[in-house]
Amino acid sequence: MTIRIAMVAGEASGDLLAAHLIRALKSRLPQVAFYGIGGPKMQAEGFEAIWSAERLAVHGYVDALKRYRELSAMRANLARMILRDPPDVFIGVDAPDFNLGLEARLKKAGLTTIHFISPSIWAWRGGRIDKIARSVSHMLCLFPFEPEIYEKRGIPVSYVGHPLADVLPMAPDREGTREVLGLPEDQLIFAMLPGSRQSEARNLGNLYIDTIRVLAERHPAAQFLVPLATRETMQIFAGAIDVAGARELPIRLMHGHAWEAMTAADAVLVASGTATLEAALLKRPMVITYRIGRWQYRLMKRMAYLLWVGLPNILCNEGVVPELLQDDATPEALADALDAWIADPDACERLAALFVDLHEHLRQDTAARAAEAILPYLEPRP
Numbered sequence: 001m002t003i004r005i006a007m008v009a010g011e012a013s014g015d016l017l018a019a020h021l022i023r024a025l026k027s028r029l030p031q032v033a034f035y036g037i038g039g040p041k042m043q044a045e046g047f048e049a050i051w052s053a054e055r056l057a058v059h060g061y062v063d064a065l066k067r068y069r070e071l072s073a074m075r076a077n078l079a080r081m082i083l084r085d086p087p088d089v090f091i092g093v094d095a096p097d098f099n100l101g102l103e104a105r106l107k108k109a110g111l112t113t114i115h116f117i118s119p120s121i122w123a124w125r126g127g128r129i130d131k132i133a134r135s136v137s138h139m140l141c142l143f144p145f146e147p148e149i150y151e152k153r154g155i156p157v158s159y160v161g162h163p164l165a166d167v168l169p170m171a172p173d174r175e176g177t178r179e180v181l182g183l184p185e186d187q188l189i190f191a192m193l194p195g196s197r198q199s200e201a202r203n204l205g206n207l208y209i210d211t212i213r214v215l216a217e218r219h220p221a222a223q224f225l226v227p228l229a230t231r232e233t234m235q236i237f238a239g240a241i242d243v244a245g246a247r248e249l250p251i252r253l254m255h256g257h258a259w260e261a262m263t264a265a266d267a268v269l270v271a272s273g274t275a276t277l278e279a280a281l282l283k284r285p286m287v288i289t290y291r292i293g294r295w296q297y298r299l300m301k302r303m304a305y306l307l308w309v310g311l312p313n314i315l316c317n318e319g320v321v322p323e324l325l326q327d328d329a330t331p332e333a334l335a336d337a338l339d340a341w342i343a344d345p346d347a348c349e350r351l352a353a354l355f356v357d358l359h360e361h362l363r364q365d366t367a368a369r370a371a372e373a374i375l376p377y378l379e380p381r382p
Contacts, residue, residue: 003029003378004087007047008037008078008102010095013274015039015053017116017163017366018093022047024371029378035087037078050078071098079105086111089377093117100128103135112377116140116370121149129153138377140370143315144361158373161364164274168259168281170359177263181225188222190215190338191265191284193258193275196229198236200271203291205240210331211269212249215338225261227254267341269334272309272325280312281359283352285341287322288313289329315358320351 005025009018019041022034026045034046039053051074079102082090089112092099096119103113118141121128129149132139138156141147142163150157178185192212194204212224228234234253241247254261259278262268268279268286279286288310313319322337324330341348 001031003032005032005034005378006036006082006087006090007034007042007093008091008095008099009039009042009053009093010037010098011053012039014094014117015041018042018047018091019045020163020367021091021093021116021370024367025374028371028375036082037074050081075102078102082106082111083109088112089114089374091116091374096128100131100135104131107135107137112137114138114140114374114377117142118146118150129155138373140373142362142366145315158369159364160369160373161366162277162362163366164277164281165359165362165364166366168278168359170356170363172263172282174263177260181257181260181264183223183264188219188342189225189265190222191225191227191258191261191268191270193227193262193268193270193279194233194237195271195273195275196233198230198232201228201233201236201240204271204289205237206244207289207291207329207331207334208237208269209240209244209246209249209251211334211338212251213246214331214335216249218335218339222250224249224251225254225265226251227256227258227261229256229258231255267338269338272323274311276321277311277315280315280355281362283355283359285321285348285351286312287324287334287337287341289324289334291326291329312355312358315362316354320354 007018009015015038018038022042022045026032035048035050037051037053038047038049043049075098090103090106091114092103094117099115103115107113113136115136118139119128133153133155136155139150141157141159144159147157147159175185183189192208194201194208215222226237228237234255238253241251258275259282262279262282262284265284268284270276270279270286270288272288272290276286276288308314308319308323309325310321310323312321313323324333324337
């Protein structure tokens, strides 16, 4: 008897998370088949991709509006396909704007729907809790403060920890990483992460280059590592260097290798997002920044509930690292904030100890715990 699980994962992070979950479920179930929307890592685990996860990738509100009809049609087609031959369970991995609508339709038809990664209702758009209640049979949360939100609303929930905490080392090898990257042990190194999306490389490229220029004037022997996720973002950032006339700056563009760049660095400038958590788990002092369109920033700020945007500050429930956003994000202010870490090794040590404690709380063997939460919903089909 085969158990059938339909899944939808969007973007590279969801593909990786879903692939780990597929592996964990396969180790516990003798016969299980997975299908739906997924990426190459899921397919490597035996997932049957009807559509590629790349089809769900959208970049900002404008792109989402442009592709609304396409994505709505894809969701409707997938829903009809699933309902014609229902699986034992549906698992939506992240991509809440796509998955919650699909899950609502499937749950209304009697299917069990599990959502893996809570939307950030604790940060903004808290009104989505009612939609989640209509859509989700069980929520799997990555952060320890999230379950209480769902318990209050009567939504079954499990805390499963964060997969990055399972993967990243508790004690990063800074010296070994510098050796692999060919960096001197005593050189001052800054890691500069402008984000993984093309829009981020465009919006933040000039700001990062100008900040590097300020820091290079202060620290002539320093090196600046700029890891970029794709060839497209590398081309955008390299083009910004040319336009700024900044080829003389000691900038080393890297295709990927963000973890290595942060591990090797004395301080990190990072765009708000998952990379801030990666920097925390790598125990690095950081400055968090971001810039978006003015109207978009005003809209998001109006809907936000927290004092902070960076995950390290949110998880520690205090401002443990600086956040310089929008108009406050000037090259001089960012350089000053980074220099403050360089000038205070004791503060860096205290921050690292705080991040070790955070790492221990988030390290839960996420895929295994998620699989154990899902197993009670599965019954073999004839």
